[in-house]
Amino acid sequence: MCGIVGAVANRNVVSTLIEGLSRLEYRGYDSAGVAVLNDTGIARVRAVGRVSAMTEKANELQLSGLVGIGHTRWATHGGVTESNAHPHMSPSQLNGEVAVVHNGIIENHDEQRARLKSLGYVFESQTDTEVIAHLIHHYHQSLPLLAATQKAVAELTGAFAISVISKKEPEHMVTARLGCPLLIGLGEGENFIASDVSAVLSVTRKVIYLEDGDVADIRREGVTILGRDGAEVTRKIHMSDVSLASLELGPYSHFMQKEIHEQPRALTDTIEALIDDNHFSPALFGKNAAAVFAQVDSILILAAGTSYYAALTAKYWLESIAKLPTNVEIASEYRYRESVPNPRQLIVTISQSGETLDTMEALKHAKALGQHLTLAICNVQESAIPRASELVFYTRAGAEIGVASTKAFTTQLVALFTLAATLAKQRGLLDAEAEQAHLGALRQLAGSVQHALNLEPQIREWANSFANKQHALFLGRGIHYPIALEGALKLKEISYIHAEAYPAGELKHGPLALVDSAMPVVVIAPNDALLEKVKSNMQEVKARGGELFVFADADSHFTESEGVHVIRTPRHVGVLSPILHTIPVQMLAYHAALLKGTDVDKPRNLAKSVTVE
Template sequence: MCGIVGAIADRDVVPVLIEGLKRLEYRGYDSAGIAVLDGAAGSSDVRRVRRTGRVAEMEAAAQAEDFHALLGIGHTRWATHGGVTEANAHPHISHGVALVHNGIIENHEEQRERLRALGYQFESQTDTEVIAHLIHHYLQQGNDLLGALQHVVKELTGAYALAVVSRSEPDRLVAARMGCPLLVGLGEGENFIASDVSAILQATRRVIFLEEGDTAEVTRSGVRVFGEDNVEVAREVHVSDVSLASLELGPYRHFMQKEIHEQPRAIADTIEAVMDNGAFSASLFGKDADTVLADVDGVQILACGTSYYAGMVARYWIEAIAGLPCSVEIASEYRYRAAVANPRHLVVTLSQSGETLDTMEALKYAKSLGHDKTLSICNVPESAIPRASRLVYYTRAGAEIGVASTKAFTTQLVALFTLTATLAKLRGKLSEQQEGEYLDALRQLPGSVQHALNLEPQITLWSERFTPKQHALFLGRGVHYPIALEGALKLKEITYIHAEAYPAGELKHGPLALVDEAMPVVVIAPNDSLLEKVKSNMQEVRARGGELFVFTDEDSQFGESEGVHVIRAPRHVGVLSPVMHTIPVQLLAYHVALARGTDVDKPRNLAKSVTVE
């Protein structure tokens, strides 16, 4: 959600800024802008260009105005305070100070009134503009740019990642971070800042991840980082292994399609350590995992959105296989209730980005209650949530650009299954034979997912029937009910068709009132112990004139009939069936969106990395 990029160099940084913003488009945004500075102190002013819409429109404006500079900052904005207007777009400027900001400042009204009393005028509705004015105010008090920023952040309540330049100091930019991701990229005679390493990969792979409360000064020759007490600190330099190729579309029409088809590889990479180990082991989760997991007597999963549905699947597995009570909670709800802590429960946080603010804050809250057993399942190494957890399991899905999560979800599922089997083994509930069967099931899973991808032509034909619809229902039972929820979420995210999901047994307790010939009903119906129950629920739909679209297995004993359309996966894959049955609902959403002509990779109003409440 929102994106920042900044650069200082002895070359024109405008192409770097624009390319960086294009690399950040996946995060979701509704406006974009850059501010640049060139020349000696006082000899040039800050130049700015902003546009609502796509980065390409802002780029065209920058080219038309002949933008060139050795120092600059850029931003993609996802509107929170104030509508989608050019005046609300970043960067914001106050008397030669230009600033970009991710996050939300909770005390902005109080600061706004203070600044008005000091004579400052406001041009936007944003919370960000108060920061620019505050920095100018402290510059007027005799501070340099870094000192002014360090004064200001102590007066802000909320979450922020900030990048600031000033015409009075054209040889450096300064930055700060609290609650929102920000990193510094290290080059040769040039340095960078960004929300995400993908924004600066064209220039460097060497990065420093700023920590909570850090401020930084970035010049051509070096970087200085200061902790919350403004004392200079050393932060570790990391070499990113993100591949530029993973950020390219290649032969696919959209990143979502590409990422759906990357799932066999992503799953294989995620389980590689398990396969190499030849067994489920606590060591897969960190060096002191034996100690942390030894006496776990329950599991608490905290997550948001798609990750929450992955946690719901894990609850079925953990309780059935490991024999442990498991609760799954939306992170933004957990952090605001009076939770009863059990220090022997394992707190598992799920986040694709590792920067999801609600999940990060929920983890902090859990730790404040005395939870010391913490595990992060995440796709981004060295991100905030893994760093705050004792244990970590990386999903190795690779860069996920499409806003609607696909391979992040399925790799979270296999990571959670690995955790389930490990907990079961530690508790003496996994026999050697069962462990072998589970390992074999994981080994075969990438191939099974590839078979499911081969159903795409049939699913494409179904998509034509969904194109004119405005509503849809998804049904599932047991461990497949969360997959129905995920299917409904995908459809509404990228097609804008209103979709709801229910446990199939709940149909007659209210949702059946919605069913008629205009309401397609998608059913997840694998050949498991609940199949006969699901068949009965399907009959309830047909009796009301509803049209059924059923994803089932090759060995299930029912076929197509009037108003009942069936697509069969190659075979039932047992306990890992939720992973395979995720593929068809992803493909259905993608092809319906394609038919409806929506923006598949950047659906309206949504963002990839959600770093505000």
């Protein structure tokens, strides 16, 4: 969601701040701003819209400074206005004494706002962030900035990543985190902070990931980190392996298009260690995985959004291959109900970013209930959810910039299939012949996905039938029903066409009432045991005048007719078929959005990394 970048240097940091914010645009935002310290105090520029609009203002003012902070805002408290954009200052006027940027949500902001008003502070925004600025300023009148920030954040309830600069102490910045990602980038005679490593890659690859409760003092000559108890701590330095090339479009029109076409490589990279070892080993999930898996009698998967649909797919694999009872819950719902904890249940969390707040909080809740057998499936090294989990499987999708997840989803599916096969083997349910068959299917997967990508010209033609529609229906059965859900999500996310997905057998229980010639119906129809059932469901649609768009395997023996359009994916690939059938629905959504002229990579109202509830 919102993005943070900051810099302390012996040179003008404005261009560094702006480049960093540009790298964070993919996270989703509606306004941007920067504030820098210079000879006159704090200079600030904010603008509604893209970073480019704010950049124009900064250039007109010839903004400069050696210490600065920047922010891209995704609106939560208050509308999309310049007065609500970050950075916020205190006192609330152009020449304030402190400036703050903030990701997250302060839950006790109303209480703090009333208190601060009673102290004489005037608010110019509707945001919870302005409360932080005034609270720090209040304590900073008698305390150094570091101590003032420590005292202020101790009184905040909720989740936050913040950075603050002060007119009285122009040589440094102070930053703090609780529940929202924040890192320090280490340079030579200069240092940086950011909410995402992509924002600092142009200036450094050496990063420190702050932990919950950390408060850090960032200076040119070095950084000091204080832990939750206020004592100085040392955090591990990491060398980021994210490449700048992965953050560039190259020959593609959009990052979503690029990332759809990167899937053969992403899948290959994700299974590389597995293929090299030529067997399913618990060691793929961590040193202690064999001992953890030996205790498991059931599985609970916690996830949100696209990752939730990956989890629904995995339920079929885990129950059919590993014979383990598996439940799947939306992370944001799980921790707000009374559940029956089982200390032998494996808690699996799935998150592309590893920072999804709903999923992180659900994991904390499960552990508080005494469920300590935990596994994270994540695409970002050293992010919060893997650090909080006993075991971890990192997908190797590479940087995913488009808000609508593509390669992260399919690599999650590979990871979950690997988990199912590994558990089955450890439980004595996967013999050598079956193991090699599954490994062979994984080896061939990238090639099959490439064949599916070659269907793009046909899918582009289909998109013409969707671009002028208001609604669409997606149908699937069995393990392909979650892929129908994913297809509907992709279409609504980026084209803004209302789309729903149902198990095809549920048509006659309600959704069939919506079917007419104005609602295209997409059918996932692989050549599996449910194919004949799916064909019967298609007849129900056809009889009501509905127009069918069928993704069928090459060996499914479908024929086109009036109102029935068929695209044949490669031959049925067995147990991995859901991964293959994901590719066409991604491309359908992409090309429908192109025709509608929407902002494909940054759809309205959405964000890449959801770090608020």
